[in-house]
Amino acid sequence: MSRLPPGIELMADGNAAYTLPQAIEMGHGLERLGFVWFEEPAPQDGYAGYERIHDALDIALAGGEGIADRREAQACFERGIFDIVQPDVSICGGVGEAQLIADLAQLRGVGCVPHMWGGAIMLAATLQVLALLPDPTRSLSTFAPLLEYDTTENPFRTDLLTRPLSMVEGWFEIPSGPGLGVEPDEQQIRQRAVDSGLVSSSAHPVAVTA
DSSP states (O other), X not given: OTTSOTTOOOOEEOTTOOOHHHHHHHHHHHHHHTOSEEEOOSOOXXXXXXXXXXXXXXXXXXXXXXXXSHHXXXXXXXXXXXXXXXXXXXXXXXHHXXXXXXXXXXXXXXXXXXXXXXXXXXXXXXXXXXXXXXXXXXXXXXXXXXXXXXXXXXXHHHSSBSSOOOOBTTBOOOOOSSTTSOOBOHHHHHHHHHHTTSSOSOSSOOOOOO
């Protein structure tokens, strides 16, 4: 950790890989290394047992990508299992529902960093959520919202838009066009749909009669 450049912070994603005792053991190890948070260390099915993990650790516990709606989010907040909630806009009900979950989190002093893993449309929707997030504190120097951004090769992220979204020095510009602010590349969509056998390769409309 001492070899990291100044200003670099590390977070760990358990990806639901640990049992409760293993999650606690790993969490203590991450605490000693100075990690900022430990994300979803145990299975996500109802987040059973997360109270035990949360109470045993000093490191912030993050999670909630599997939350389906505001009711599930509220139940998690009432249980006090997350220090940082991570609603996924494609799972929790869209931009509006993710915004409401963030508002509920703010009322309980819980941070919100939306989960994002997928293609360009998902990225555009998550950026719109980030633009709406409430400030986590009243401080004039509150930290900027964080974006979870996958850097592995993914043509659905890099090739699906007429104007691809790109990171510049660690920042994204929020798309400002209609809707989500982006325009899908219809030729790319058609080509990939043909490759998957989902549509006809013919460019001409097909008449269907009963």
